[in-house]
Amino acid sequence: QVQLQESGPGLVKPSETLSLTCSVSGGSIINYYWSWIRQSPEKGLEWIGHTHYTGITNYNPSLKSRVAISVDRSRNQFSLKLSSVTAADTAVYYCARELNGGYDDVFDYWGQGTLVTVSS
Amino acid sequence: DIQMTQSSSTLSASVGDRVTISCRASQSISNWLAWYQQKPGRAPKLLIYKVSTLHSGVPSRFSGSGSGTEFTLTITNLQPDDFATYYCQHFYSHPLSFGGGTRVEIK
Numbered sequence: 001q002v003q004l005q006e007s008g009p010g011l012v013k014p015s016e017t018l019s020l021t022c023s024v025s026g027g028s029i030i031n032y033y034w035s036w037i038r039q040s041p042e043k044g045l046e047w048i049g050h051t052h053y054t055g056i057t058n059y060n061p062s063l064k065s066r067v068a069i070s071v072d073r074s075r076n077q078f079s080l081k082l083s084s085v086t087a088a089d090t091a092v093y094y095c096a097r098e099l100n101g102g103y104d105d106v107f108d109y110w111g112q113g114t115l116v117t118v119s120s
Numbered sequence: 121d122i123q124m125t126q127s128s129s130t131l132s133a134s135v136g137d138r139v140t141i142s143c144r145a146s147q148s149i150s151n152w153l154a155w156y157q158q159k160p161g162r163a164p165k166l167l168i169y170k171v172s173t174l175h176s177g178v179p180s181r182f183s184g185s186g187s188g189t190e191f192t193l194t195i196t197n198l199q200p201d202d203f204a205t206y207y208c209q210h211f212y213s214h215p216l217s218f219g220g221g222t223r224v225e226i227k
Contacts, residue, residue, distance in 0.1 A: 044207075044218060044219075044220050044221060045164070045207060045209075045218035045221075046217075046218070047215055047216040047217065047218070058214050059215075060214075060215040060216075061121070061215060062215070094163055096163075099166070099169065099175075104169055104170070104211060105211035105214075105216055106154040106166060106169045106209065106211055107156075107164070107166060108166050108175065110163035110164060110165075111163065112162075112163060113163055
């Protein structure tokens, strides 16, 4: 059974960089696309972007200038960096796997989510 | 970017009811539409993709229909475990986006 687990600081100061890691267990990171999605009361569910194990990435244009998603095949992990954060970036952040190796950009496995608060 | 709209934010229903949840896309997305169920404090769970394909392990009382811009999730014989919030998501193009959600509550 594939499991995903987010890790990283729960509190980030304004203007700093939010960094999260998603550890994948029970399956390989190879041959799939891996996404970051966030959820807040204000914006609902928002797709941030995804990465393929080959390093291919796609980002939501609304965040593209501040986002970087990378993959570490050796550790079976992928990571999110979001720079210059503001209070509007406060949300529950989820990592997720895309179904069917990326042929369908829908999410069949999700992490439990981690709340990140942006505050001084 | 494609906007997804769920017209009802809340639906009240009873166990055994048939419930329909609507979702509209701001432009045609063909059949590139998925539905998720989310319970408080939990991650969303994939129910249906490509409008009507039931994801593995999802009960057959869930079904989906529609095409183009108008889509429907139907739950027949509503069960206690089905009281939750439901989201649609398009995957026609990037950026992917979700509807605002419809909460199914106990009448």
